[in-house]
Amino acid sequence: AQSVTQLGSHVSVSEGALVLLRCNYSSSVPPYLFWYVQYPNQGLQLLLKYTTGATLVKGINGFEAEFKKSETSFHLTKPSAHMSDAAEYFCAVSATGRRALTFGSGTRLQVQP
Amino acid sequence: EAGVAQSPRYKIIEKRQSVAFWCNPISGHATLYWYQQILGQGPKLLIQFQNNGVVDDSQLPKDRFSAERLKGVDSTLKIQPAKLEDSAVYLCASSSDRGMEKLFFGSGTQLSVL
Numbered sequence: 001a002q003s004v005t006q007l008g009s010h011v012s013v014s015e016g017a018l019v020l021l022r023c024n025y026s027s028s029v030p031p032y033l034f035w036y037v038q039y040p041n042q043g044l045q046l047l048l049k050y051t052t053g054a055t056l057v058k059g060i061n062g063f064e065a066e067f068k069k070s071e072t073s074f075h076l077t078k079p080s081a082h083m084s085d086a087a088e089y090f091c092a093v094s095a096t097g098r099r100a101l102t103f104g105s106g107t108r109l110q111v112q113p
Numbered sequence: 114e115a116g117v118a119q120s121p122r123y124k125i126i127e128k129r130q131s132v133a134f135w136c137n138p139i140s141g142h143a144t145l146y147w148y149q150q151i152l153g154q155g156p157k158l159l160i161q162f163q164n165n166g167v168v169d170d171s172q173l174p175k176d177r178f179s180a181e182r183l184k185g186v187d188s189t190l191k192i193q194p195a196k197l198e199d200s201a202v203y204l205c206a207s208s209s210d211r212g213m214e215k216l217f218f219g220s221g222t223q224l225s226v227l
Contacts, residue, residue: 004155006155009153036218041220042220043116043117043204043218043219043220043221044156044204044206044216044218045218046215046216049215090155090156092155099161099168099169100146100158100161100168100169101156101158101216102158103148103155103156103157104155105153105154105155106153106154106155
């Protein structure tokens with residue numbers, strides 16, 4: 001079974017500041033890991049994913065995440081926040097890539113001017 | 114490429130009534146998922162189809178929820194009878210056989226049960 005814990009249901013940063021959204025996972029087998037973003041009244045969009053290979057994954061809109069097996073973490077970062085980054089972010093895990101995703105409870109990112 | 118289509122966009126019903134949601138996945142996508150997203154929570158899988166067969170329905174409350182995917186294309190999710198705790202956004206997603214780990218989501222149906 002897989003599970004995801006997202007630390008912090010709300011994160012607020014200033015425009016231009018570093019964004020760090022935390023995600024820890026639990027999986028009995030090597031995981032596939034994902035970050036999705038959800039803008040108001042829109043469906044979820046894939047930001048980035050880790051399946052195999054390089055542990056530092058780059059996604060869209062300047063986001064990146066690093067898979068750390070020893071820490072069972074997959075934190076999402078962006079060096080400089082933009083107002084348009086305000087949204088809800090979900091971390092998700094899949095056991096083999098052929099099964100449905102298990103999502104965390106989400107982190108709402110606010111960006112202050 | 115057209116995205117995942119869902120309808121209706123909003124639905125308000127009274128408890129004990131029935132409701133149905135429709136989803137048309139991206140053309141050619143063999144796998145279709147229904148997720149329930151309660152306010153303040155992450156999406157929770159209700160059912161996963163591979164073509165017109167069920168892969169996983171372990172979290173579907175089968176006493177009141179049902180889903181079908183006739184002909185392996187579009188799908189319908191039904192709730193009968195609805196309870197107050199069914200108020201949520203119902204998300205449909207699809208993925209191809211090759212990139213099953215990448216899900217494409219529809220905008221969802223927001224259900225309010227009064």
